[in-house]
Amino acid sequence: MGAKGKMGSKAEKDPWKSGPDGKVVGGAAGSAVWALGTMSGTSLDGVDAAMVLTDGHQVLEFGPSAFRPYTASEQVVLRAALGHWPGDPGVAEAAEVVETAHAEVMSRFDGVQIAGFHGQTLAHDPGGRGTHQAGNGQLLADTLGVPVLWNFRSADVQMGGQGAPLAPFYHFALARRIGASEPLAFLNLGGVGNLTWIDPALPHPESEGALLAFDTGPANAPVNDLMQARLGKSHDEGGSIAAKGRVKKPVLDQFLAHPYFLKIPPKSLDRDGFPGLAAAVRKLDTAAAAATLTAAAVSAVVEGAKHFPSPVSRLLVTGGGRHNPVMMKGLAKRLGCPVDPVEAVGLDGDMLEAQAFAFLAVRVAKGLPTSCRMTTGVAANIGGGTLSRPVTSD
Numbered sequence: 540m541g542a543k544g545k546m547g548s549k550a551e552k553d554p555w556k557s558g559p560d561g562k563v564v565g566g567a568a569g570s571a572v573w574a575l576g577t578m579s580g581t582s583l584d585g586v587d588a589a590m591v592l593t594d595g596h597q598v599l600e601f602g603p604s605a606f607r608p609y610t611a612s613e614q615v616v617l618r619a620a621l622g623h624w625p626g627d628p629g630v631a632e633a634a635e636v637v638e639t640a641h642a643e644v645m646s647r648f649d650g651v652q653i654a655g656f657h658g659q660t661l662a663h664d665p666g667g668r669g670t671h672q673a674g675n676g677q678l679l680a681d682t683l684g685v686p687v688l689w690n691f692r693s694a695d696v697q698m699g700g701q702g703a704p705l706a707p708f709y710h711f712a713l714a715r716r717i718g719a720s721e722p723l724a725f726l727n728l729g730g731v732g733n734l735t736w737i738d739p740a741l742p743h744p745e746s747e748g749a750l751l752a753f754d755t756g757p758a759n760a761p762v763n764d765l766m767q768a769r770l771g772k773s774h775d776e777g778g779s780i781a782a783k784g785r786v787k788k789p790v791l792d793q794f795l796a797h798p799y800f801l802k803i804p805p806k807s808l809d810r811d812g813f814p815g816l817a818a819a820v821r822k823l824d825t826a827a828a829a830a831t832l833t834a835a836a837v838s839a840v841v842e843g844a845k846h847f848p849s850p851v852s853r854l855l856v857t858g859g860g861r862h863n864p865v866m867m868k869g870l871a872k873r874l875g876c877p878v879d880p881v882e883a884v885g886l887d888g889d890m891l892e893a894q895a896f897a898f899l900a901v902r903v904a905k906g907l908p909t910s911c912r913m914t915t916g917v918a919a920n921i922g923g924g925t926l927s928r929p930v931t932s933d
Contacts, residue, residue, distance in 0.1 A: 571599050575648050575685075576655040576897030577641055581730025581810040582759050582859060583617050583659075584773060585609045587893035588644045590651070595901040598712050604890045607644035609636070620661050622811065624671050633661060637674040642682045654679070655900030656689040663703065663809040669693065670702045677927040688900035690925040695910050700917030701807035707735040707752035707914045708902065709895035711744035717884045721852040724844075725881070726870075727892065728860025730760035731808050732840055735914075736847045745911040745920045751848060752914040753804030756797075756839030757813050759859050761832045764817065769825050778865035781833040784826030790819045794835050800842045805916040836860065837869035844874060853877040857888040900924070 571594040579586045586609075590602030609617065613636045620633035637659045645654060656679055658672030676689030692702035710725040714737045725735045732755035741749040759774065766772040766780070775781055794816055799806070816835060820828035844851075853876055860866045861880040871878040881888045899909045908920035 570594060571597075572652040572901060573602060573650050574653050574655060574897035574901050575645060575651040576657075576893045576895060576900060577645065578657050578892040578896060579637060579640070579659045580858075580892065581660060582763055582774075583609060583614050583730075584859070586640050586644050587890055588641075588648070589887070589890040589893040589897065590648060591894050591897045593712075593898050593901050595898070595905045595907050596712070598709075598716050598894075598898065601887070601894070602650075603648065604887065604893065605644050605647050606889070607640050609640060613640065617659060620673065622662050622809075624662055624668060630661065630673060633659065634673040634675065638678055641674065641679060645679065645683055651683070651685050653900050653904060654683065654685055654687045655691070655896035655898075656687050657691060657896050658689060660810070663692075663807065665696045665701045665703075665807060666699075670696050676925060680927040680929045684929045686904075686929070687927050688903050688924045689927065691896070691899060691903070691909065691923055694923030695915050695917045695921055698917050698919065698921055700910060700915035700921070701753075701805055702915060703807040704733040704735070704752050704754060704914065705899060705909060706733075706892055706895040707737075707750050708744040708909055709891075709898045710735040710752075711737055711739070711750060712898065713886060713891075714739040717886075719852075722847075722849055724847065724851045724854050726755075726840060726854055726856045726858075728758045728836065728856060728858040728863075728866065729892070730758060730763070730810050731812075732756060732758035732836060732843075732858075732860070733807075734840065734843050736851065738848075744914075745908050747913075748848070750911070750913050751804060751846070753806045753843065753846070754808040755843035756799065756808065756836070757816060757832075758836045758839070759863075760810050761813075761816055761835070762829060765820070765825070765828055765832060769828075774859065775829050775833070775863065778833065778863040780826055781829040781863075781865045784824070784828070784830030786834045787820070787823055787827055787831045790816075790823075790831050791834055791838060793819060795838055795842065800839070804843075804846050805912075805914060807915070830865075833863065833865050834869065837866055837873065840870060841873045851876050853879060855879055855881045855884060855886075857881045857886070857891045861888055 658674035
């Protein structure tokens with residue numbers, strides 16, 4: 540991924556007004572704005588940034604995008620802070636890395652009217668300590684000079700939801716955009732995998748029966764960690780290492796015995812929610828370990844698909860895992876539907892989650908929900924987030 544240019548048009552920098560109840564809303568209910576979204580996922584490869592033109596209901600146009608990789612030294616700082624909470628050692632340093640990287644990539648864009656900043660998830664414990672995404676949206680608003688919507692997950696968790704996944708409302712909008720008429724599913728193969736089952740015949744994402752979403756289990760993160768530890772590589776390029784190995788079935792069977800797979804969705808996971816998996820492959824040679832971890836990611840999705848309310852017409856795959864032929868072939872072999880990368884329907888799988896947070900930023904600013912009972916298990920439809928205005932704005 541690389542920069543794909545800037546928006547050439549000029550836009551009002553702060554179209555968001557305060558309503559009579561004091562809440563921030565954006566212009567007319569149906570008005571569309573150019574929104575910039577960012578995502579720094581659990582794979583820790585870097586920051587995706589992308590723009591969409593949206594009214595919070597429809598995706599009207601896709602804008603430019605860019606990618607800013609984390610350096611090796613930045614990844615060391617971020618990895619050291621994984622599992623840590625505000626105030627813990629290393630968290631402030633991690634937040635500085637996140638803010639610096641985001642400011643650099645977000646400053647490449649022109650015409651931004653609002654930005655959605657997800658931050659870097661360091662810890663996620665719904666029902667316990669909550670959820671923690673490093674990075675200060677106010678700092679970015681001041682740096683960029685545009686309103687920034689951030690802290691997307693906390694309100695959902697505080698209302699009893701899982702706080703994840705949050706992309707499903709965007710997946711619903713995309714299903715409508717590509718003209719889908721039958722149930723389908725989006726699969727994100729990032730550090731953790733997540734599925735969104737969609738019935739696009741229903742009018743809104745929060746409509747009863749429109750969505751079911753949940754984390755499937757580990758996806759790329761265990762494979763990436765293995766490659767980094769053993770070969771000094773960020774990932775298994777093209778699945779080439781896994782392709783040379785044989786799956787260790789006892790390890791896979793032990794993995795699938797985890798109670799998470801029997802839990803009824805919605806449900807979510809932390810990046811390191813299956814610590815026993817890495818330990819189970821520790822004594823295997825690298826190829827066998829990669830093959831087994833890749834098979835575990837596939838099997839987790841297969842188990843997840845058993846929870847679909849009805850069969851799907853196709854599975855559209857986004858995230859880095861779609862570039863892994865071993866993972867994709869495994870899914871196609873075991874699922875009873877076509878399995879395609881999202882590029883097959885004209886979408887950008889590298890930028891879809893960044894686009895999602897641009898879309899969600901507009902929804903939150905307009906007072907629309909971003910999660911519901913069947914996506915995160917939250918008690919009521921809710922649009923979570925904090926809107927920070929630049930202190931330098933008029």
